[in-house]
Amino acid sequence: MVHLKKETDYLGADVVIDAVGAEADGNFLQHVTASKLKLQGGSPVALNWAIDSVRKGGTVSVVGAYGPIFSAVKFGDAMNKGLTLRMNQCPVKRQWPRLFEHIQNGYLKPSELVTHRIPLEHIAEGYHMFSAKLDNIIKPLVVAGQS
Numbered sequence: 302m303v304h305l306k307k308e309t310d311y312l313g314a315d316v317v318i319d320a321v322g323a324e325a326d327g328n329f330l331q332h333v334t335a336s337k338l339k340l341q342g343g344s345p346v347a348l349n350w351a352i353d354s355v356r357k358g359g360t361v362s363v364v365g366a367y368g369p370i371f372s373a374v375k376f377g378d379a380m381n382k383g384l385t386l387r388m389n390q391c392p393v394k395r396q397w398p399r400l401f402e403h404i405q406n407g408y409l410k411p412s413e414l415v416t417h418r419i420p421l422e423h424i425a426e427g428y429h430m431f432s433a434k435l436d437n438i439i440k441p442l443v444v445a446g447q448s
Contacts, residue, residue: 313356
């Protein structure tokens, strides 16, 4: 959601965050070019909305995941508006030792993040629940050997 501020004369947000990535639901043509023709790695809808919503000279931060093949992003619009684009993937290998240290010291409890435990033998049903966003499923954990 974008909140327009008085300081920007209601011309757009200072900063917009795309946290969806290529998983955004696009139009029919984007589905065909992504899934059938492999010409792009998903839908650029969320990123294009972010570019459209931010004010001239604003910042678009991208934490959503995009694949290596991509097209139909309004890059020219971003350049013409003088936007700052900030994006990165989590440096997992670098953060892994620190994360484990926090877990061992009790600062983080990963079990508190899990909303559902899905037995491996019911993975198809669990995937359907997650993709359809059923039953308030946010962070499922696949477990082996439990029914």
